[in-house]
Amino acid sequence: MTAIITYRPDAQKTPGLYDRILTYKILRDICIRVTGQDDFNIIRDTSTYNKGRLITIEYGGIKSFVSLSEVSVEGRNQSVQSIPTAINLYYADSNPNKALYYYFMPHKGNYFTDYHLFYFRLLKTAGVIFLNLLDYYPAGINAFENVDELIDERNDNRETNSSNNSSFISKTSDKVQIYAKTYGASKYESTLLAIAVAAITDRPIDLYNICEQDLTRLPQSSLNTINAIGNIQIHDTSITLEKRIFINQAKNNEFRSPIYQRNLLQRLGRKHCALCGCEIPEIIQGAHVWGVAEIARDDHFSDDIKFNHAISGENGLWLCQNHHKLFDSHYLSFNMDGHILVPSNLRTEDGQFIRAITQNESLDNQIMTENFKWYLSQRNNIRDYSHYQRLVI
Ligand SMILES: [Zn+2]
Incomplete structure (x- = not known):
């Protein structure tokens, strides 16, 4: 033949x-x-x-x-x-x-x-x-064998995620998220990332196309490919669109931003709890330092600037669900040196529990940037921490 x-x-x-x-x-x-x-x-x-x-x-x-x-x-x-x-x-x-x-x-x-x-x-x-x-x-x-391996490689490799060329991947208990850019050379890369993830994942994929200003959809040829593969849902979002949503939702603490997640991945790498080192992505969350509801209530800034604070990757850290909840409920906080603080009148048993699940007494330098400290000061100004003391493990 x-x-x-x-x-x-x-x-x-x-x-x-x-x-x-x-x-x-x-x-x-x-x-x-x-x-x-x-x-x-x-x-x-x-x-x-x-x-x-x-x-x-x-x-x-x-x-x-x-x-x-x-x-x-x-x-x-x-x-x-x-x-x-x-x-x-x-x-x-x-x-x-x-x-x-x-x-x-x-x-x-x-x-x-x-x-x-x-x-x-x-x-x-x-x-x-x-x-x-x-x-x-x-x-x-070698091909990636599972999504976790791909996430590690993507989010940890400095060269592959340098510049503004990056797409990032994360995982929650029911879905995989791809945060992609739809413009420049990266618009096609996100399609490849989606095809690769679809080949190895056990759960549906949310592909967030993040545009700067106006919505720029993926090229039609890429959309056709993604439709042919199935299992991938495309969400077009833009900074402008999120800003509008932010203004309506922030005061009720309902604002959930894919752009914020992307910015945290870009700044801190793959999801890992800053306090216990847990790396199970399903239970790691982006924790705002200066909370979205507090930002919304602040009367010093315009809505535009408030939105920028709400989505800034400097305004947050990765925490596991336990540490996130403890942080939000003020069972633990941070002083301006990044040391963990706990209430002085904490029940003995509760103090023992927090010590048992916590590995680090303070935040590392990658987290403690000048901008992060500014957000921390905004948080700490709102509440009185004089009855807190440093956590000693
Ligand atoms: Zn933790």
Whole structure:
């Protein structure tokens, strides 16, 4: 049987690009790796330009999509920018017998930085098959086995979540949350993240698209892919929209903000209780230091500035449900050095319990920024802590 390899020769900006880089040797190599044999015919499809750096191979009733790497790594976004398009075209194809592959072209530059390795792990998790990875990266790449592993990697890796390029993931008892950005290069990355999470999660996914001003939805091709996968609910939100909700809900303490959660993830990394170290994401919560209801009641600031305080990642810390409730009920608080305070007249048994579940006597430097201290001072100004004493474990 003869395989049929189809490609579009023109790149969007470079006519004939794929005629030049897809040598016979490379096409033969791809054919062998996909079909196990080297008999193929080539169809050059000149109807439009090549999107997604794709070639397709039809063989034995199966349509294989092969996304090609760049031949030169010039930047982190540039080097992977065509992959989401390839994924969307793959999902849009109606052939039920299909597969999606990635092929490394001979290239200049480093395709295996921490960022790339994370990205390729996502691809592998999403079901993409690497044809010749081991030729370039002998250590190999493993798919994420579960969402927790993905959350750790995403939220702890400085390089992968640096700059404004980031999407973050968290988990509650009934859902997985993805906080994504819909603009710039990251708009496509969030789709890949959603596909990867969908492949390994045991619960539904909420995908929050966070826009700065006006709502910018994901590109239609990405929305189609997400619909095809199912199990993912998209929530479009913007700073402007949340601000309106905030003004209505804050006084009743009903304000629940995905943007605040995202900002905490960005500042503090993955969910872990600051006082006991618990890392079970289902029971870790973002705790406001200067509470939302108190911010709403304050009469020094405009609504705009109040909203910024309510969603600031500096105005909070991760606490487990026990420590969060104790904090909100004023069983424990913090002095301006970050030491834990408890009421001096605490029942002995209650003091013993708090000591038993608490590992740290004070907050660490990552939490205790100048801005955080300002929020702490706002909190501590409202209430009299003169009858509190330092917790000694
Ligand atoms: Zn705790």
